[in-house]
Structures are given as structure tokens and as C-alpha cells.
Amino acid sequence: GAVVSQHPSRVICKSGTSVKIECRSLDFQATTMFWYRQFPKQSLMLMATSNEGSKATYEQGVEKDKFLINHASLTLSTLTVTSAHPEDSSFYICIGKGAGGYTFGSGTRLTVV
């Protein structure tokens, strides 16, 4: 079945550095990739929507220059958290949308120290 492979699953980085999270769709083409983040004991909040080959659409309050999204192909989308700060520590999850429906990545737990 459809799988979205998300890496890394966990990352600890120093404040001020950048972190890249990668989501690859396996056995299907993700025409749309949704990026969410989930703070502890909270719901999943949509950060941005990206369609292959076009610029991502960011939700209100999400800084596009801080959270860089690239969706260069139908099978790969990346989220780069630039100049990370402790308040960016969260669980980031991608959800690929293709013909078969929504497929979740396994999530990335980011801790910024």
C-alpha cells in the first residue's frame, strides 16, 4: 500500500542551526503534501500545503522564510526549519495526498536545545 517515509524520526539540534525533514512517497505519487506540527498534548495544526512544482501555501502565523518547503517532485517533499529555536521544538508530520487518499508520514520529533 501507499507509504510516506519520513526522516529523521528524531533530531536534536542546537539553537540557531537548521534542520531538514524529508518525506518520500513510496508506491504512489503525492500531488499534494501537507505539513503539520503538533505541540505536546495538542492537536495537529496545519503549517503549509505544497503542490508538486509550485510554491507552498502557508497558514496564517507560519513564517515562510523560517519553514522552507520544497516539493520538487511527486515523490519528495522537504521541510527545513531554519535558525531553529527552542520554541520550534515539536512533532512535525507530513501527510501525502494522492489518488488513494491521505497517507501519513511517521513524524519527526524535533528538539532544539
Place this chain on the structure above:
Amino acid sequence: GENVEQHPSTLSVQEGDSAVIKCTYSDSASNYFPWYKQELGKGPQLIIDIRSNVGEKKDQRIAVTLNKTAKHFSLHITETQPEDSAVYFCAASTSGSNSGYALNFGKGTSLLVTP
């Protein structure tokens, strides 16, 4: 945009009892309503979903009902077991094509099933 409300935020039941979680949505164009189970430290897992052309769907101990007129849908878990303890999220979206729309999640219900 779509607004999904979920109740209750916490629910404690005894093993063997039923659990019901309710969600309402605001966008009448929404046509896809999935439910997810999230265990500690893991990502959400789809447990059941329903589309707006169906009023009820059942899968063993889990069922979902949808009332399009009232714009609400519910998750029913019967004969609960301790391993059902988790956080449950409802979601709504408009999904009818490859591009589709984002899932809008409720705030979650923390279900505790006590032996």
C-alpha cells in the same frame, strides 16, 4: 475555513463499557471524515473513516455515524479494552480529487479504559 470541534477532551470508561466521542464541523462542503488513534510517542493511525454519502460505517468494535444535516459525526467504541486507551482525533476535509484539501483536526480526546 473549516472548524472542527471535538468533545469530550477526556473520557474515562471501565473495561467493557462503550465510549462515544463527538465532533462537529462547520463547512458543509466537507465530505470526508476520518478518525485517528494516537498512542504515546507515535503518529496518528487511521482507524475508520466515512464519506458524506454514507450515514454509518462499522468495523468490528468501532463505528462512525454521520449526520450531514446537523454537521456532526461520532465515533463509537464498544466493549472497550485497556489497549483502546489513547488519544483520538477526528478530522474533516473536502476530498474528491487528487489535489484534495487539508485535513482539519479536532483537538483530540484522551480516552482511558480502566480494567
